[in-house]
Amino acid sequence: MKTIRVSLPTYNALTDTNPDHYALYADEDWILIKEKARGTVNGQDENVTHSLNYYPHFYTYGEISPGRFQIMTGYNLFGDFRSFADSTKLYLGNTTGGDKDMRYFIFYDNIPE
């Protein structure tokens, strides 16, 4: 098999087999690559249309106080934020009672259904 490897400084791309020592290691698939979109929505029950027709990898963050962000989870009864996706949209919500900024990053990487 042919591959491409770009090692980090001090590591030998010809002999090193630890993926953590590489900037690019094409022997394996990666996560967190191929960003599609990023942005901010403000409100309580918002959504972003991605139109990928599959469930994408995503990260979301809610601004819990000015300049301070919390990782949003799927559903937390006692939490302030929640987010989830389907094959067309990313949904972002907050239950703080007021409008909040919510940051999102959507990737092309497909989460198998």
Next chain:
Amino acid sequence: MTHIIAVSKAGKDVLTATDPNNFIFHSSYNTFKILAEGTLTSQTVNADPKTFIVAHNLGYAPNFYAFCKFPDGKTAMAGPLSFPYDRDTRVFFTGPSFTPEVDSTNFYFILDKPAGNYNVDIKWYAFEVEL
């Protein structure tokens, strides 16, 4: 003429593939770079809630992610958890929540203490993107 660098997955033709999921790397799409990472080991949750603070010195609030390892040996992402209760009994809303937060100075790893003290390990990653 636009030039690109692309590496397709095994079995995919790099010259004709168009689905981003068929590439290991493609220079037309941004990749997330890890700027910093760190680990907190054997941290005792002795308050409810307990906040562990780590300075990141980046000068802005970065996109980040974190994982927490609990005494039962399980590692979890952010959110509500069932530890220390038996997962199989599905006792919801009684375990601690692991809530990671960030601002321009620090990471804040917040854990609830529903029962006695317990120790955790926390692994965090800071990406290059500013929130």
